[in-house]
Amino acid sequence: MTAPRIRLVKNAGKHPMQPSGEVGQFEVVHLPSPPADRYRSATRSILGDGSHVESKLTTAHMNPPIGTSFKFKVKHSAQGASGGSYYVRFDVDATLLSADEFDVAFESIYPNDPAPSDLDAAKLAITNGFRDALTSCNFGAKIIVTQLALHPVDFNPGKYGYWAHYHLTQQLAAAGFAAT
Numbered sequence: 001m002t003a004p005r006i007r008l009v010k011n012a013g014k015h016p017m018q019p020s021g022e023v024g025q026f027e028v029v030h031l032p033s034p035p036a037d038r039y040r041s042a043t044r045s046i047l048g049d050g051s052h053v054e055s056k057l058t059t060a061h062m063n064p065p066i067g068t069s070f071k072f073k074v075k076h077s078a079q080g081a082s083g084g085s086y087y088v089r090f091d092v093d094a095t096l097l098s099a100d101e102f103d104v105a106f107e108s109i110y111p112n113d114p115a116p117s118d119l120d121a122a123k124l125a126i127t128n129g130f131r132d133a134l135t136s137c138n139f140g141a142k143i144i145v146t147q148l149a150l151h152p153v154d155f156n157p158g159k160y161g162y163w164a165h166y167h168l169t170q171q172l173a174a175a176g177f178a179a180t
Helices: 116-137 157-174
Strands: 005-009 025-029 044-046 052-054 069-078 086-097 102-106 140-150
Touching: 069 157, 086 116, 086 157, 102 116, 116 140, 116 157
Parallel strands: 102 140
Antiparallel strands: 005 025, 044 052, 069 086, 086 140
């Protein structure tokens, strides 16, 4: 396949000035088809040369997800007016299990003596965020949360749940386990 070429069309004087201030026009010659033309799915793919390959993906062809482990860090903060600030920070070690098994353990918390209501709210939000992400993929998990930081001023429990869900969903998608 030849490389795309761009050539300047001469006689720019015959073309009106564009709103951007440019004069003239460009023409692209021999541009290859965009990647969107190369269709892929679980049942069919079109190779770059246009030929088709049929392959039905099943769990027999894939590694079983049970026992797959993920380790990741969640760290987000925002500075906003009128209570919009938040700070979320925790580390996660998760192992996928069958859909009926789900356990979240919290091992280390900073500061050592957070307000009990804040701690309970953060734990509940994180647990619900993980549960929602796993339920959408029909999995369960054993999850250990460490280095959970509860900011004394910029505490927003909803953000703990949001970011827990977001990051676990991203990890599952990266591993090829999409929501059903």
